[in-house]
Amino acid sequence: MVNVSDYLNVRAEPSEDAEVVGKIYAGGGGQVLAKGGEWSGIQSGNVTGYIKNDYAWFAQDAEANIANVCPLIATSNVESLRLRKGPGLDYGIEDVMEQGVCMTVMADYGEWLLVSYAGVTGYTAKEFVSMQYDIGTGITTAEEQAQLAAEQARIAAEAAAQAEKQAQEEAEAKKEQAETVYTSAYQLGVEDSYLLASLVMAEAGGECYEGKLAVANIVLNRLNSGKYGSSISDVIYASGQFSVVRNGALDKAIANGPNSGSVQAAEEALSGVNNVPDYTSFCTLAVAKYSRYSAYSVIGNQVFYR
Known part of the structure; x- marks a missing residue:
């Protein structure tokens, strides 16, 4: 030893x-x-x-x-070992241990032992347990290195989980329930209205109605900002802004015609109903980067943010 x-x-x-x-x-x-x-x-x-x-x-x-x-270990030899609050049968029961449970002996009181297991401390009669010292064994250099690597991996995983939790908490703090506002109606021609409805179809044709309305309003919010052009066409076809322009989905929607939900959403947005005021961007939930947003709202499978 x-x-x-x-x-x-x-x-x-x-x-x-x-x-x-x-x-x-x-x-x-x-x-x-x-x-x-x-x-x-x-x-x-x-x-x-x-x-x-x-x-x-x-x-x-x-x-x-x-x-x-070396710690002295007492192993329960009975199915239901009663740990008592004191060294005697007159004391109440603190807990019950299953057969085979190994407890650390804290003190010896003659026929009774003070033992501890998983945060529970109590007294047991010696006749119901077997005792032996827990003698440790050696560890090879390779085993020690493997243990160190496993511990480092555990610490890294915990740190990553904590960072993810913090990021989620920070993201949740930025989450808003956008309040619908009502503004003056937009005076646009038939072609612009059709283009807006087609964009809604291409971007959110399968989304809930509120999601379609929000996409229409993103276009109008950009139009109002003046940063993306002075017309609906300018905003939609601004370089690098809408993926459906690049992948051909918008052309398909224009050729085939937007569905009724997309048309209704475009018309309601143009009437002045805005369910995402102050937001000028959106993306799908799958690619959202909440840490980059100052505020955001989730509607259906999309995130609208600024």
């Missing part, structure tokens, strides 16, 4: 210059393969190598010190 406060190196050869092949942490022990005067060959877990005798107890010395360095 190792006599150290942290860990004892296990080396490939009986020399302090030899390669470290593993470690045995405090409270650990192993099998002595060859006892030497200064170094001894041992096996502990998957580690086989040499330890310096000055940092270990052997035979009777190990037995004499085991209680000082």
